[in-house]
Amino acid sequence: MDDRSIEQFSRQMLLPEWGVEAQQRLAGKRVLVVGCGGLGSSSASWLARAGVGQLCVVDDDQIDLSNLHRQQFRPEQLGQFKAQALATNLNGFADVKYQVAKVDHDWLLEHGGAFDLWLDGSDNQAVRMDLSRASIELGIPWVMGAAVALSGQLAAFDPNEEGSACWHCVFGEQREALLNCEQAGVLGPVVGLVATLQAQWALAYLGAGESLPTN
Numbered sequence: 092m093d094d095r096s097i098e099q100f101s102r103q104m105l106l107p108e109w110g111v112e113a114q115q116r117l118a119g120k121r122v123l124v125v126g127c128g129g130l131g132s133s134s135a136s137w138l139a140r141a142g143v144g145q146l147c148v149v150d151d152d153q154i155d156l157s158n159l160h161r162q163q164f165r166p167e168q169l170g171q172f173k174a175q176a177l178a179t180n181l182n183g184f185a186d187v188k189y190q191v192a193k194v195d196h197d198w199l200l201e202h203g204g205a206f207d208l209w210l211d212g213s214d215n216q217a218v219r220m221d222l223s224r225a226s227i228e229l230g231i232p233w234v235m236g237a238a239v240a241l242s243g244q245l246a247a248f249d250p251n252e253e254g255s256a257c258w259h260c261v262f263g264e265q266r267e268a269l270l271n272c273e274q275a276g277v278l279g280p281v282v283g284l285v286a287t288l289q290a291q292w293a294l295a296y297l298g299a300g301e302s303l304p305t306n
Contacts (some may be wrong), residue, residue: 117298123206127173131212132163133286139185161279169251211231223258243285247303255305
C-alpha cells in the first residue's frame with residue numbers, strides 16, 4: 092500500500108473492525124453492479140470511494156431528467172448511457188469498467204463468474220430471477236436492493252452458505268413487479284438509504300470478511 096492509499100483510506104483503517112488487512116483485502120476484490128440507476132449509482136460510488144479493487148457497472152438505459160432527483164448524475168449528462176457516465180464519474184476513485192448491455196441469465200453466465208460479489212440495482216423482477224439462477228450456477232453471492240414510494244427492501248443470497256435462501260425459491264416464477272417507481276413514485280433518500288446498506292453489507296463481506304446476512 093503506497094503513501095497515497097494510506098492517507099486516502101486512513102479513516103477507514105483506524106476502525107478496529109477494519110484496519111490495514113481489510114483495506115488490502117478489499118483492494119483485491121471485483122464487484123459487478125447490475126443497473127446504474129438510483130441504487131447502482133449510489134452503491135457503486137460508496138464502493139469505489141472505499142477502495143474496492145475493480146467495479147464493473149452494467150446498464151443499457153440512458154439518463155433522463157426524471158432520474159436526477161435520486162441518481163448520481165449531473166444535468167449535463169442527460170442523454171448519456173448510465174453505465175458509461177457512472178464509470179466516468181467514478182474512475183478517479185477506482186478502476187471502473189462499464190458495459191452498455193442488457194443483463195440476463197446468458198450474460199451473467201458469460202461474464203459474471205469473474206466477480207466476487209454482485210449488487211442488484213436493476214429495479215427489475217426478471218433480472219433478479221436471472222441473478223438468482225446464475226448465482227447458484229456460478230457460486231457467486233449477490234445483494235438485492237429495491238426501493239419504491241417510501242419503503243425499501245434489502246436481502247443477501249450466498250449459494251456457498253448452508254441454509255441461504257434463493258430469490259426464485261421464495262418468489263417462484265414471478266417476473267413482473269407488482270409496483271415500480273414509474274407507477275408509485277419514490278423519494279430520493281429512500282433509494283440512497285437502501286443503496287448505502289447494500290454497500291455496507293458488501294464492504295463487510297469483501298473487506299472485513301464477514302458473512303452476508305442471508306438469514
